Amino acid sequence: LPPGPTPLPLIGNIHQLIYLIWKLNGIVPTLDFYRKKYGNAYTIWLGPMPTVNITDYEMAHEIFVKNGKKCQDRQLAPVLEHISGGHGILAANGENWAEMRRFTLLSFRKMGVGSGLMEKKIMAELDGRCSELDAEIDKNGKVTVPVDFFDLTVGSVINSLLVGKRFDENSKDEFLKIKKMFDDSSETFNLFDLNVPVWFLKWVLPWRFRITWDARQNILSHVGKEAVERFQKLKDGTYDLDSEEPKDLVDCFLAKMRSENEKGQDGHPGYNMDALKLVLHDLWLAGQGTTATSLYVGFLKLVTHPSVVLKIQKELLKITQKSPSSRDLTLQDRPNTPYLNATIAEIQRFTSVLNVNFWRINDELISFRGFQVPAGTMMTAQIGALHVNEQLFENPDEFDPERFLRNEKLLQQLIPFGIGKRSCVGEQLARSELYLVLGNLLLRYDIRAHGALPTNMDVFPYSSAKLPDTSGKFEFRKIQKT
Numbered sequence: 001l002p003p004g005p006t007p008l009p010l011i012g013n014i015h016q017l018i019y020l021i022w023k024l025n026g027i028v029p030t031l032d033f034y035r036k037k038y039g040n041a042y043t044i045w046l047g048p049m050p051t052v053n054i055t056d057y058e059m060a061h062e063i064f065v066k067n068g069k070k071c072q073d074r075q076l077a078p079v080l081e082h083i084s085g086g087h088g089i090l091a092a093n094g095e096n097w098a099e100m101r102r103f104t105l106l107s108f109r110k111m112g113v114g115s116g117l118m119e120k121k122i123m124a125e126l127d128g129r130c131s132e133l134d135a136e137i138d139k140n141g142k143v144t145v146p147v148d149f150f151d152l153t154v155g156s157v158i159n160s161l162l163v164g165k166r167f168d169e170n171s172k173d174e175f176l177k178i179k180k181m182f183d184d185s186s187e188t189f190n191l192f193d194l195n196v197p198v199w200f201l202k203w204v205l206p207w208r209f210r211i212t213w214d215a216r217q218n219i220l221s222h223v224g225k226e227a228v229e230r231f232q233k234l235k236d237g238t239y240d241l242d243s244e245e246p247k248d249l250v251d252c253f254l255a256k257m258r259s260e261n262e263k264g265q266d267g268h269p270g271y272n273m274d275a276l277k278l279v280l281h282d283l284w285l286a287g288q289g290t291t292a293t294s295l296y297v298g299f300l301k302l303v304t305h306p307s308v309v310l311k312i313q314k315e316l317l318k319i320t321q322k323s324p325s326s327r328d329l330t331l332q333d334r335p336n337t338p339y340l341n342a343t344i345a346e347i348q349r350f351t352s353v354l355n356v357n358f359w360r361i362n363d364e365l366i367s368f369r370g371f372q373v374p375a376g377t378m379m380t381a382q383i384g385a386l387h388v389n390e391q392l393f394e395n396p397d398e399f400d401p402e403r404f405l406r407n408e409k410l411l412q413q414l415i416p417f418g419i420g421k422r423s424c425v426g427e428q429l430a431r432s433e434l435y436l437v438l439g440n441l442l443l444r445y446d447i448r449a450h451g452a453l454p455t456n457m458d459v460f461p462y463s464s465a466k467l468p469d470t471s472g473k474f475e476f477r478k479i480q481k482t
């Protein structure tokens with residue numbers, strides 16, 4: 001195994017971890033501390049279990065891409081496995097996971113993710129939100145925009161894709177309620193919860209178990225409600241499916257469920273209503289907060305770096321403002337907007353949504369750089385620590401989009417969506433949202449800070465997800481177009 005701090009029997013390095021996380025104020029600084037001491041591959045013992053942590057792109061590629069097939073299983077947190085029952089994508093393994101991942105990617109393609117169709121939907125959502133802002137600006141000359149704006153925009157895009165419904169003023173409160181439950185659950189869900197057995201959580205820390213359980217059940221019932229109703233209508237003959245042009249992911253799933261059922265014994269058993277609810281849950285969970293947080297952090301960075309904004313606006317205006325009229329930024333413009341692309345990359349490096357990446361388990365021995373990692377070891381590319389590795393990203397604390405223009409190879413070494421067989425299913429969708437929302441908002445509005453902005457980018461530095469202080473607000477004023 002790669003080197004690391006000396007473990008004690010039974011508790012491994014847990015005592016050192018607790019001390020360092022407290023002393024250095026967070027998980028990422030602790031992982032960074034170990035990287036500096038032991039190199040880009042190091043072993044930390046979580047109790048009796050060794051974990052191999054990778055903080056360098058080339059090494060991560062060697063392990064998780066070249067040896068990808070050997071480490072496609074996740075170390076499932078007992079509590080998550082308990083809740084999912086092995087269904088879904090995030091907390092599933094083996095054939096169930098592979099089938100649902102394939103199905104999701106195929107369905108996304110059918111619904112136009114990565115093509116003009118999805119772009120239209122994202123732009124329609126953005127236009128809807130902007131018209132609400134514009135109405136306020138027409139009255140007061142400016143509008144104050146809190147984090148909810150990004151949450152709702154992203155939440156609506158994902159909800160439309162999954163169950164065909166956007167959130168409007170009437171359903172806004174319901175959305176915010178579910179979002180809060182996710183947030184509450186992430187706040188308490190740390191390295192400890194990921195590893196302890198379910199019985200321990202249930203009996204020793206029942207309130208911790210309850211928060212996680214309630215949040216999951218509420219979301220399952222919310223996203224599952226539409227699916228269950230539609231399934232019932234299908235049975236009653238009051239709804240029909242168009243498998244050529246599915247309305248949303250629920251339609252895709254119900255069509256597939258029907259065709260698998262028709263195959264009888266030969267049909268795939270994974271297509272049932274419980275599995276559908278879990279897939280919807282996982283996509284909602286993985287796709288909403290991640291993208292919205294990236295947009296929010298992006299604007300926090302942009303309003304404190306006005307020179308970056310000016311450069312982006314200059315670049316975008318050159319493309320979109322052709323006398324006598326101007327147009328929106330589109331995904332086709334991407335090759336011609338290197339500065340915006342670099343800025344989004346730098347925003348994603350700063351946002352790095354996970355303090356601790358999900359663990360994989362190798363099912364065969366993996367040899368790399370003279371190390372022999374036996375089968376059954378927990379391994380991961382620690383994305384948060386990799387993104388602050390100064391060997392790759394010089395002066396990592398500085399917000400410097402131009403680093404990606406000075407060295408184009410860096411774009412490849414940035415892995416905000418993970419790496420290998422378990423990398424993000426929603427990468428294309430998220431990339432489209434970040435580009436279209438960020439770019440078009442910067443084209444439409446002069447954006448400034450409203451009051452003092454929070455500086456804390458990780459309010460729960462001990463949790464597995466990274467959550468910035470979301471109290472920041474922005475002021476939007478319209479840019480007059482020709």
Ligand code: HEM
Nearest residue numbers: 089286287290291294358417418419422423424425426430
């Ligand atoms: C900026 C936005 C996003 C970021 C930064 C992000 C990041 C990640 C990361 C780091 C992983 C774990 C990769 C690993 O285990 O190595 C992941 C997995 C995943 N993401 Fe995303 N994600 C984003 C948006 C989305 C969206 C929009 C969706 C769905 C609509 C989504 C769905 C998923 C799913 C289902 C997985 C689990 C994949 C599997 O286990 O096979 N993500 N994402």
